Amino acid sequence: MRWLTYGTDAVLVECASRAEAAAVRATVVSAAHPEVVEVVPGASTVLVSVRPGSKALGEIRASVEGADLTHPPAGDPREHVPDVRYDGDDLELVARTAGITVEKVVQLHTEAEYTVAFTGFAPGFGYLTGLPEPLRQARLDSARTRVPAGSVAVAGEFAGVYPRASPGGWRLLGRTDAVLFDPRAERPALLAPGDRVRFRSVS
Known part of the structure; x- marks a missing residue:
């Protein structure tokens, strides 16, 4: 996957597949990081935005890259x-x-x-x-x-x-x-x- 800077307070994660994008989204959402403002998945991308001035993007990247994306968190879907x-x-x-x-x-x-x-x-x-x-x-x-x-x-x-x-x-x-x-x-x-x-x- 590729991590692309998206303005000053967001990152666009380009994934290799739809399944990987879904796993990245699930991992970020389940972490419930207090500085995350929005998580927006696409067909093979995930946009993560944080509060202005936050340093959380590095932590989020580390948590995603350290996660087992083949078994993402199931969460509690509606x-x-x-x-x-x-x-x-x-x-x-x-x-x-x-x-x-x-x-x-x-x-x-x-x-x-x-x-x-x-x-x-x-x-x-x-x-x-x-x-x-x-x-x-x-x-x-x-x-x-x-x-x-x-x-x-x-x-x-x-x-x-x-x-x-x-x-x-x-x-x-x-x-x-x-x-x-x-x-x-x-x-x-x-x-x-x-x-x-x-x-x-x-x-």
Whole structure:
């Protein structure tokens, strides 16, 4: 991994893989260093910022480099189980591409346990890892100009839920009424890195 200075009070850790980035994030978070202000994971990076003037970045680096990143701290992740109506516009396309039935798509999607690897794209949008192999499919050839809020979708190795109406090219499996982002709430974003998600099928 590479440690890159990011301004005067932060460091960007470039990792060799998504798994290594997740382990670095978990290690920093579990240490609960009082000088850490924010830990922001990306696909293969982790940004760690500390209080202005703090000397904690050296301590944080030492703790990460001394940790066993193959067995990162498990922490105490929050769990979310949003209800989903599986009636998405691309449900049959996903089934056809995977060579399975629509019912099997729903079964695979609901039996999997997902982890929020990182957030981005839009406020409240979590990139969920743990998608079963048959459902790992390419984005649409042409993105939609408007995807409704609450759309449950897949693209590549990720699953996700659109927190608000926006353009998008992911394949739509269904929709949920769960509120992914509320700027008035104490925690505006429902999903945070490290959280666990399971989807429940409802009529």
